[in-house]
Amino acid sequence: MTVHSADARTGRGSADDRAGDRAGKRERILDAAEKVFAERGFFAAKVADVAREAGVADGTIYLYFKNKDDLLVSLFEARMEVVNRVLSEAVATATAPRAQLTAFVRAYLALIAEQPTAAEVLTIELRQSTKFMREYHAHGFGELLRLLAGVIARGQACGELSTTVPATHAARMIFGVLDELALAWLLGRGVRTRGKKQPPAGDDKKFDMVQAADWVGALITSGLERRSDP
Amino acid sequence: MTVHSADARTGRGSADDRAGDRAGKRERILDAAEKVFAERGFFAAKVADVAREAGVADGTIYLYFKNKDDLLVSLFEARMEVVNRVLSEAVATATAPRAQLTAFVRAYLALIAEQPTAAEVLTIELRQSTKFMREYHAHGFGELLRLLAGVIARGQACGELSTTVPATHAARMIFGVLDELALAWLLGRGVRTRGKKQPPAGDDKKFDMVQAADWVGALITSGLERRSDP
Amino acid sequence: MTVHSADARTGRGSADDRAGDRAGKRERILDAAEKVFAERGFFAAKVADVAREAGVADGTIYLYFKNKDDLLVSLFEARMEVVNRVLSEAVATATAPRAQLTAFVRAYLALIAEQPTAAEVLTIELRQSTKFMREYHAHGFGELLRLLAGVIARGQACGELSTTVPATHAARMIFGVLDELALAWLLGRGVRTRGKKQPPAGDDKKFDMVQAADWVGALITSGLERRSDP
Amino acid sequence: MTVHSADARTGRGSADDRAGDRAGKRERILDAAEKVFAERGFFAAKVADVAREAGVADGTIYLYFKNKDDLLVSLFEARMEVVNRVLSEAVATATAPRAQLTAFVRAYLALIAEQPTAAEVLTIELRQSTKFMREYHAHGFGELLRLLAGVIARGQACGELSTTVPATHAARMIFGVLDELALAWLLGRGVRTRGKKQPPAGDDKKFDMVQAADWVGALITSGLERRSDP
DNA sequence: CATGAATGAGACTTCATTCAT
DNA sequence: CATGAATGAAGTCTCATTCAT
Numbered sequence: 001m002t003v004h005s006a007d008a009r010t011g012r013g014s015a016d017d018r019a020g021d022r023a024g025k026r027e028r029i030l031d032a033a034e035k036v037f038a039e040r041g042f043f044a045a046k047v048a049d050v051a052r053e054a055g056v057a058d059g060t061i062y063l064y065f066k067n068k069d070d071l072l073v074s075l076f077e078a079r080m081e082v083v084n085r086v087l088s089e090a091v092a093t094a095t096a097p098r099a100q101l102t103a104f105v106r107a108y109l110a111l112i113a114e115q116p117t118a119a120e121v122l123t124i125e126l127r128q129s130t131k132f133m134r135e136y137h138a139h140g141f142g143e144l145l146r147l148l149a150g151v152i153a154r155g156q157a158c159g160e161l162s163t164t165v166p167a168t169h170a171a172r173m174i175f176g177v178l179d180e181l182a183l184a185w186l187l188g189r190g191v192r193t194r195g196k197k198q199p200p201a202g203d204d205k206k207f208d209m210v211q212a213a214d215w216v217g218a219l220i221t222s223g224l225e226r227r228s229d230p
Numbered sequence: 231m232t233v234h235s236a237d238a239r240t241g242r243g244s245a246d247d248r249a250g251d252r253a254g255k256r257e258r259i260l261d262a263a264e265k266v267f268a269e270r271g272f273f274a275a276k277v278a279d280v281a282r283e284a285g286v287a288d289g290t291i292y293l294y295f296k297n298k299d300d301l302l303v304s305l306f307e308a309r310m311e312v313v314n315r316v317l318s319e320a321v322a323t324a325t326a327p328r329a330q331l332t333a334f335v336r337a338y339l340a341l342i343a344e345q346p347t348a349a350e351v352l353t354i355e356l357r358q359s360t361k362f363m364r365e366y367h368a369h370g371f372g373e374l375l376r377l378l379a380g381v382i383a384r385g386q387a388c389g390e391l392s393t394t395v396p397a398t399h400a401a402r403m404i405f406g407v408l409d410e411l412a413l414a415w416l417l418g419r420g421v422r423t424r425g426k427k428q429p430p431a432g433d434d435k436k437f438d439m440v441q442a443a444d445w446v447g448a449l450i451t452s453g454l455e456r457r458s459d460p
Numbered sequence: 461m462t463v464h465s466a467d468a469r470t471g472r473g474s475a476d477d478r479a480g481d482r483a484g485k486r487e488r489i490l491d492a493a494e495k496v497f498a499e500r501g502f503f504a505a506k507v508a509d510v511a512r513e514a515g516v517a518d519g520t521i522y523l524y525f526k527n528k529d530d531l532l533v534s535l536f537e538a539r540m541e542v543v544n545r546v547l548s549e550a551v552a553t554a555t556a557p558r559a560q561l562t563a564f565v566r567a568y569l570a571l572i573a574e575q576p577t578a579a580e581v582l583t584i585e586l587r588q589s590t591k592f593m594r595e596y597h598a599h600g601f602g603e604l605l606r607l608l609a610g611v612i613a614r615g616q617a618c619g620e621l622s623t624t625v626p627a628t629h630a631a632r633m634i635f636g637v638l639d640e641l642a643l644a645w646l647l648g649r650g651v652r653t654r655g656k657k658q659p660p661a662g663d664d665k666k667f668d669m670v671q672a673a674d675w676v677g678a679l680i681t682s683g684l685e686r687r688s689d690p
Numbered sequence: 691m692t693v694h695s696a697d698a699r700t701g702r703g704s705a706d707d708r709a710g711d712r713a714g715k716r717e718r719i720l721d722a723a724e725k726v727f728a729e730r731g732f733f734a735a736k737v738a739d740v741a742r743e744a745g746v747a748d749g750t751i752y753l754y755f756k757n758k759d760d761l762l763v764s765l766f767e768a769r770m771e772v773v774n775r776v777l778s779e780a781v782a783t784a785t786a787p788r789a790q791l792t793a794f795v796r797a798y799l800a801l802i803a804e805q806p807t808a809a810e811v812l813t814i815e816l817r818q819s820t821k822f823m824r825e826y827h828a829h830g831f832g833e834l835l836r837l838l839a840g841v842i843a844r845g846q847a848c849g850e851l852s853t854t855v856p857a858t859h860a861a862r863m864i865f866g867v868l869d870e871l872a873l874a875w876l877l878g879r880g881v882r883t884r885g886k887k888q889p890p891a892g893d894d895k896k897f898d899m900v901q902a903a904d905w906v907g908a909l910i911t912s913g914l915e916r917r918s919d920p
Numbered sequence: 921c922a923t924g925a926a927t928g929a930g931a932c933t934t935c936a937t938t939c940a941t
Numbered sequence: 942c943a944t945g946a947a948t949g950a951a952g953t954c955t956c957a958t959t960c961a962t
Contacts, residue, residue, distance in 0.1 A: 025925095043273050046951090046952065046953085047952075047953065048952080048953090056926080056927090057927045057928055058927085058928065058929095058953090058954085059926075059927060059928065059929095059955075059956080060925080060926060060927075060928095061954095062953095062954065062955080063926075067953080067954075068952095068953070164444075164445070164448045165445040165448055165449060166445075169411070169414075169437065169442070169445055170445070170449070172410050172411065172414050173407045173410060173411060173445065173446070173449055175410060176406040176407045176408070176409055176410025176411065177403045177406045177410075179406055180402050180403060180406025180407075180409065180410075181399070181402065181406065184399075184402050207399065214394075215394070215396075215399055215403065216403070218392070218394045218395055218453075219395060219400070219449075219453065220449065220453055221453045222392070222452070222453040223448075223449065223450055223451045223452040223453035276934090276935065276936085277935075277936060277937085278935075278936090278945095281945095286943080286944090287943060287944040287945055288936090288937085288944080288945060288946095289937085289938075289939080289943070289944055289945065290942085290943055290944070290945095291937095292936095292937070292938080293942070293943075297936075297937080298936065298937095485946095485947095503733050506930090506931065506932085507931075507932060507933080508931085516947080516948090517947065517948045517949055518932090518933085518949065518950095519933080519935080519947075519948060519949065519950095520946080520948070520949095522932095522933070522934080523946070523947075527932080527933075528931095528932070528933095622908070622912070622913075624904075624905070624908045625905040625908055625909060626905075629871070629874075629897065629902070629905055630905070630909070632871065632874050633867045633870060633871060633905065633906070633909055635870055636866040636868070636869055636870025636871065637863045637866045637867055637870075638866070639866055639870065640862050640863060640865060640866025640867075640869065640870075641859075641862065641863060644859075644862050667859065672859070674854075675854070675855040675859055675860070675863065678852070678854045678855055678913075679863055679909075679913065680909070680913055682852070682912070682913040683908075683909065683910055683911045683912040683913035736956065736957085737956075737957060737958085738924095738956075738957090741924095746922080747922060747923040747924055748923080748924060748925095748957090748958085749923055749924065749958085749959075749960080750922055750923070750924095751958095752957095752958070752959080753921070753922075757957075757958075758957065758958090
C-alpha cells in the first residue's frame with residue numbers, strides 16, 4: 001500500500017531521502033500501525049511495537065498522533081478514504097443501477113482480497129473498541145453506506161429495483177453480507193497470531209472472492225428462491 | 231434471560247436463600263458481566279466492576295472462572311446456548327425449508343429485540359477480542375451457522391431454493407444481514423455509554439425488528455430485483 | 461513521629477501484627493513520604509521510592525491516596541493538624557496575651573527542632589508546588605495564622621499590645637520571622653541531599669532554637685530600637 | 691522590566707534590529723522564563739513554553755543556558771542583581787542606620803509591588819527547587835542579607851539599635867517579615883494560574899505595600915508592645 | 921548562530937490476579 | 942467457600958535535550 005523508505009530501520013537516513021522521510025513518516029507510522037494492529041489486535045498492540053515497526057522512537061508517534069486511540073482513528077479514516085474512493089470509481093464505471101450494484105460488490109470484495117492487512121484492521125480490529133464502533137464508525141463508514149444506498153435508491157426510482165426494502169436499510173443489509181464474507185475470508189486465510197496458528201474458524205473452506213462476488217450478486221438480485229424461469 | 235437473586239446488592243443473602251444463592255452465584259456473575267461488558271466494553275470493563283455489580287468480592291470471580299477471558303467466553307457460550315435452542319425450536323415449528331428460513335430470521339431478530347443487553351455483548355462486545363473472534367467464535371456460533379446451513383441445504387435438496395450459492399456460504403451471508411441489522415438497531419437504540427449519549431450513527435432511523443424481518447425475508451427469498459409477476 | 465511496625469520491610473508480617481499493620485499502613489506511607497520528600501524533594505521523589513521506604517508495593521500507595529499530589533496534601537494536613545494542636549495547647553498554658561505570644565513562638569521553634577524531617581517538608585518541600593502553595597496552604601496554615609492573630613487581637617483589645625499593625629497582618633509578619641528562622645536553621649543543619657553535602661547557605665552559623673525564641677520574643681515585643689529604660 | 695523586541699513573535703527580526711536582537715535574545719529568554727515560571731511554576735513549565743514565549747526555537751535556549759535549571763538560576767541571579775542594586779541605592783540615600791533600615795524596607799516592598807512577576811519568581815517559584823534553595827540561594831540572596839545585616843550592625847555599633855539579637859539573625863528575621871508580606875500580597879493579588887482564579891488564601895484582605903512598609907517599620911523598631919510614652 | 925524534528929529514558933498509574941484470613 | 946487488601950508487572954505518554962540541516 002505504501003512504499004517504505006529503504007532505510008526505515010536505521011532511523012538515520014542519508015541527506016537525500018530525509019525530505020521524503022519527513023513527508024512519509026506519518027504514512028510509515030500508519031502502515032506500521034496497520035500491520036501491528038492486524039497482528040496483535042489493537043488492545044494487545046503496544047505503542048512501542050508500532051514505533052519499532054515504523055523505525056521511529058516511541059515519542060515520535062506522539063508528534064503525529066495525539067494518542068494511541070487517535071492512531072486507530074486516523075488509520076481508519078485514511079483507509080476508509082481509499083475504500084470510498086475506489087468504490088465511487090467502481091460505481092462510476094456503470095450507469096445502470098444494477099450494474100453499479102454489481103460493480104460495488106466486486107470492488108469491495110476485491111479490495112478485501114488485495115489488501116487483507118488493511119481489511120483486517122477495518123473488519124476485525126476496528127470493532128475492538130466500542131468507542132470507535134459507536135463514535136467514529138459513522139464518518140468514513142457512513143459515506144460507504146450512503147454511496148450504496150444512493151445506487152439502490154436510483155435503482156428503485158427507475159423501477160429496476162423493488163421498493164420493498166427502504167434503500168437505506170437495503171444498503172445496510174448488503175453491507176452485512178459483504179462484511180460477513182470478508183470476515184469469513186479473512187479468518188479462513190488464517191490470520192497470523194503471534195503464537196499458535198489458528199485453524200480456520202467455522203466450517204467454510206477457503207473460497208474465492210470473485211466467486212463470492214457472484215454469490216452476492218445472485219442473492220441481492222434474485223434472492224435464494226428458486227424460479228422456474230432461468 | 232436470568233432471574234436475578236433478590237438480594238444481589240447486599241452480597242450477603244439471608245440463610246433462607248443461601249442454597250439458591252450458591253447455585254446462582256455463577257449466573258449472577260455472568261449477568262453482571264453481561265451488563266458491565268455491554269456498558270463499558272470488554273477491555274474497559276474491570277473485573278472489580280463485574281464483582282461489584284454481582285455483589286461478590288473480586289476474588290470470588292476466580293472461584294467460578296479461570297480469568298477475565300474465561301468470563302467472556304463463558305458468557306458467550308451460555309448465551310449462545312440459549313440462542314441456539316431458541317433458533318432450533320423456531321426452525322422446528324415449520325417443515326418447509328422456506329418457512330423454516332423465515333422462522334429463523336424472525337426468531338433471531340426477536341431475540342435481539344427482547345434481550346438487547348445480551349445481544350450487545352454477542353454482537354458488539356464479542357468482537358472486541360480478536361482472540362475470541364478467532365478461537366472461540368467457532369463453538370456456539372458454528373452451531374448457529376450449521377443450523378441455518380442445514381435449513382438451506384434441505385431447501386436446495388428439495389428444490390425450493392436455488393443452488394447457486396453453496397448452503398454454507400449462503401448461511402454466512404444471511405447471518406451477515408441479520409448481524410448488521412442487529413448492530414444498526416442496537417446502535418440506533420442508543421447504547422448507554424457511561425456519559426454522553428451517542429446519537430445514532432449512520433442515517434437510518436430507528437426501525438422495527440418485525441419490519442426488519444420482512445425485509446430480510448424479502449431479500450433472501452426474492453432479492454432486490456423487481457419482477458413483473460408477483 | 462510514628463513507631464514503625466517491626467517487620468515493615470518484609471512485606472509479610474506475621475498473623476499477629478497484621479491488624480496493626482493494616483491500621484498503620486497509611487501512617488507508614490505518610491512517614492515514608494515525609495522522609496523521601498525531605499531527602500529528595502517532592503518532584504524528584506518517585507512514588508516507587510516512597511513505596512520502598514514504606515515497605516509496600518507501588519500499587520498499595522494508590523489504595524490509600526488518590527495520587528502523588530494527594531500524598532503531599534495528605535501529609536501536609538496530617539502534620540499541620542499536629543502542629544496546630546501543639547500550638548493551641550501551648551497558647552492555652554498562658555492567659556496573658558504576651559505570655560501566649562511567647563509560648564506560641566517557643567512551641568513553634570521547638571516543634572521545628574524536634575521534628576526536623578516533618579519541618580523540612582512543611583517549610584521547604586511544600587513550597588515546591590505552586591499549586592499547593594496557592595490551593596492547599598490555606599487550610600491547615602490558615603488555622604495557624606488565625607490562632608496567632610487571635611492572640612494578638614486579644615492583646616490589642618486588653619491594651620497589652622499596640623494596635624498600629626492589624627492583628628491579621630501582625631500574625632503574618634511574626635510567622636514570617638519564625639518561618640525564616642526555621643528555614644535558616646534547617647538549611648544550617650545541612651539537609652541530607654542524596655549527593656554532596658551542601659554547606660550552610662548564607663553566613664549565619666548554626667544557632668540554637670531556644671536562643672532564637674528569645675530573639676523573636678525581643679523583636680516582636682520591643683523591636684530592635686534601643687531604649688534608654690531597660 | 692525589559693523592553694521586548696518588537697518582532698518577538700516572528701522569531702526572525704529584520705536586518706536592522708538583528709544586532710540588538712542578538713544581544714537581547716538572552717534577555718528575551720529570561721523574560722519569557724520569568725513569565726512562564728510565574729504562570730505555571732518551574733516544574734510544570736516546559737522549556738518549549740519558554741521558547742515559544744521568547745519567540746525562539748527550543749534548541750536556541752540551549753545556546754544561552756546550559757539546561758532548564760541553569761535558566762532558573764540565571765534568572766534568579768539576574769533579578770537579584772537588580773534587587774540588590776536598588777536596595778543598595780536605597781540604603782545610600784540615608785546615613786542614620788534606622789533611616790537606612792526604613793529605606794531598605796520601603797525599597798524592598800516597592801520592588802515587589804512594581805514588578806510582581808519577577809517577585810513571584812523570586813518569592814514563590816524559586817522555592818520550588820530544593821536544590822536552588824540550598825545551593826544557589828546563597829549568591830544574590832546572601833548579598834541582600836549582608837547588606838541588611840551591615841545596616842543593623844552599624845546601628846548596633848553606634849548605639850541606635852539594640853544588640854540583643856545578633857545582626858546576622860536580625861537581618862534574617864526582618865527578611866522573613868518582608869518575604870511573608872510579599873508572599874501574602876502576591877497571593878492576595880490572585881496569581882494567574884492557567885484556569886481558575888484562586889481566591890486569596892488566608893483571611894487577610896488585599897493591602898497596600900506602602901502601608902505594609904509602615905507596619906514593618908513599627909514592628910522592627912518598636913515591636914508590638916504598647917508603650918505609655920510615645 | 922538558529923532551528924525544531926526526533927529521541928528515549930523514565931514516571932505515574934492501572935488492574936488482573938493471588939492468598940492469608 | 943468467600944473475602945478484599947495487597948501485589949507488581951507493564952504500558953502510555955511526557956519532555957529535556959540533541960544534532961543534522
